[in-house]
Amino acid sequence: xxxxxxxxxxxYTTIVVVVVAAVLALVSQSLKSRQEANEKADTVSQMLTxxxxxxxxxxGKMGNAAVLDxxxxxxxxxxxxxxxxxxxADLPSGKVFSxxxxxxxxxxxxxTEKALEAELPVFVFNNGCTVVPIYGxxxxxxxxxxxxxxxxxxxxxxxxxxxxxTAGLGARIKDDPSFQAEFRGEKPVxxxxxxxxxxxxxxxxxxxxxxxxxxxxxxxxxAITGATMTSxxxxxxxxxxxxxxxxxxxxxxxxxACSIQEESCCCSGCEKxxxxxxxxxxxxxSDDCKVSCGxxxxxxxxxxxxxxxxxxxxxEE
Amino acid sequence: MNAxxxxxxxxxxxxxxxxxxxxxxICSSLAxxxxxxxxxxxxxxxxxxxxxxxxxxxxxxxxxxxxxxxxVQLVVVAxxxxxxDQVLKSxxxxxxxxxxxxxxxxxxxxxxxxxxxxxxxALGNKPWPSFxxxxxxxxxxxxxxxVVAFFRELLGSGTLFGFDILxxxxxxxxxxxxxxxxxxxxxxxxxxxxxxxxxxxxxx
Numbered sequence: 001x002x003x004x005x006x007x008x009x010x011x012y013t014t015i016v017v018v019v020v021a022a023v024l025a026l027v028s029q030s031l032k033s034r035q036e037a038n039e040k041a042d043t044v045s046q047m048l049t050x051x052x053x054x055x056x057x058x059x060g061k062m063g064n065a066a067v068l069d070x071x072x073x074x075x076x077x078x079x080x081x082x083x084x085x086x087x088x089a090d091l092p093s094g095k096v097f098s099x100x101x102x103x104x105x106x107x108x109x110x111x112t113e114k115a116l117e118a119e120l121p122v123f124v125f126n127n128g129c130t131v132v133p134i135y136g137x138x139x140x141x142x143x144x145x146x147x148x149x150x151x152x153x154x155x156x157x158x159x160x161x162x163x164x165x166t167a168g169l170g171a172r173i174k175d176d177p178s179f180q181a182e183f184r185g186e187k188p189v190x191x192x193x194x195x196x197x198x199x200x201x202x203x204x205x206x207x208x209x210x211x212x213x214x215x216x217x218x219x220x221x222x223a224i225t226g227a228t229m230t231s232x233x234x235x236x237x238x239x240x241x242x243x244x245x246x247x248x249x250x251x252x253x254x255x256x257a258c259s260i261q262e263e264s265c266c267c268s269g270c271e272k273x274x275x276x277x278x279x280x281x282x283x284x285x286s287d288d289c290k291v292s293c294g295x296x297x298x299x300x301x302x303x304x305x306x307x308x309x310x311x312x313x314x315x316e317e
Numbered sequence: 318m319n320a321x322x323x324x325x326x327x328x329x330x331x332x333x334x335x336x337x338x339x340x341x342x343i344c345s346s347l348a349x350x351x352x353x354x355x356x357x358x359x360x361x362x363x364x365x366x367x368x369x370x371x372x373x374x375x376x377x378x379x380x381x382x383x384x385x386x387x388x389v390q391l392v393v394v395a396x397x398x399x400x401x402d403q404v405l406k407s408x409x410x411x412x413x414x415x416x417x418x419x420x421x422x423x424x425x426x427x428x429x430x431x432x433x434x435x436x437x438x439a440l441g442n443k444p445w446p447s448f449x450x451x452x453x454x455x456x457x458x459x460x461x462x463x464v465v466a467f468f469r470e471l472l473g474s475g476t477l478f479g480f481d482i483l484x485x486x487x488x489x490x491x492x493x494x495x496x497x498x499x500x501x502x503x504x505x506x507x508x509x510x511x512x513x514x515x516x517x518x519x520x521x
Contacts, residue, residue: 009382016389020396027403034407042412064409164419167351168495 043096044071049159050146051129076126080119085247102135136237139229140164153249158183170230187218198242201235329457336461341429347497356466360459366397371439371451
């Protein structure tokens with residue numbers, strides 16, 4: 001047969017493409033539920049990380065089912081609000097927002113006409129933390145994440161994710177826990193005028209007084225070196241979304257504080273009881289601590305590496 | 318015939334390694350070798366893609382119109398890559414790694430090794446040798462990936478497969494090793510080593 005005739009070529013390529021399309025559609029459909037389950041567990045673990053129930057790495061090791069159980073046990077209420085800060089409706093049980101859904105919401109928020117009809121998700125955990133999503137454009141692709149607030153509208157935790165930021169540079173918004181830790185305790189400027197920033201990621205972070213004792217400007221986080229575009233993108237994303245949530249957080253300033261700080265000082269290898277007694281900054285089983293103050297500095301009784309037990313080590317140096 | 322098959326399998330692993338000798342697939346080898354786990358998953362993915370698409374195209378080789386053969390190859394390779402990506406996304410154990418490798422799994426399509434082996438070998442040989450050739454080339458690529466990732470993860474993060482190795486000795490991680498340029502330096506060193514062993518590769 002002449003395999004080079006036009007008719008043959010057209011028929012051949014058509015068959016190949018149809019067969020390939022059918023195979024892909026079949027596989028995609030049959031694996032869809034599993035992929036969505038993975039994505040949901042991932043999103044849930046991001047929210048739990050922001051709310052201070054553990055680290056992302058810990059949730060990664062727990063497995064999907066355990067993460068969802070944990071989420072169900074600590075979630076107080078989940079509902080949507082409108083931009084005026086009023087509650088619209090309860091979210092269905094177990095509902096989380098995938099990056100795709102956040103993207104759709106992002107278009108609505110940024111559209112000046114539709115923005116007033118936006119239904120923004122709010123997740124209130126039973127430790128008092130309120131977690132809200134953010135979404136925006138990084139350098140190469142979307143960046144998104146979750147910010148956790150206490151009743152006074154101060155950030156208590158953050159977790160960010162991205163699709164394709166540069167590894168080692170922009171990807172540090174996700175991979176570098178110290179960048180995310182910087183958000184803790186930062187107070188957004190909720191009453192900032194339209195042209196200035198509620199929250200900003202800039203070189204140097206919050207300007208401090210010369211003696212370092214007083215923070216002159218709130219809501220400023222030190223940007224990542226070598227990842228200016230990603231930092232700017234994340235900064236814009238946080239700004240746009242927090243502006244949408246502004247009314248909600250301004251209205252509930254009196255609600256009780258979120259009790260996260262104590263919880264987050266302890267990690268998996270650490271006895272829970274030590275959290276109350278030992279003012280530990282980090283647990284000595286955590287890797288950061290080993291690097292920053294050496295394994296020998298940890299107090300054995302409590303398993304935590306606090307201010308006190310680190311000091312002798314520093315003196316020797 | 319046996320000697321020929323042995324040659325098909327062994328040649329791409331060392332003497333004709335796709336990365337160090339043919340200098341194909343450099344981009345992805347710079348990007349995915351930050352962690353050993355990522356490199357391992359990438360290596361296995363490339364082995365599956367090169368192996369299976371070589372077989373498929375070898376079976377089809379006498380029916381493909383030569384004018385559109387590149388497009389047909391591309392369609393088959395793209396299908397395999399999407400399948401691998403979809404499967405990785407579906408399992409709890411591999412979901413996080415697939416996320417970490419992000420675009421690079423998809424970019425296996427543009428990996429010159431895949432198309433190169435199909436064009437050079439699978440279109441002129443029977444399915445079984447084509448399969449072996451595809452797998453062996455994927456393995457040759459994977460071998461370099463794993464060697465580079467071993468050193469990059471060890472020196473860059475102080476860990477291996479995520480387990481703390483050097484950190485417990487107070488090792489301060491070297492950030493330069495994590496960045497892509499250092500992978501190029503590592504690969505350069507491997508090429509250097511290989512050329513000094515295999516004298517016939519040296520230009521006069």
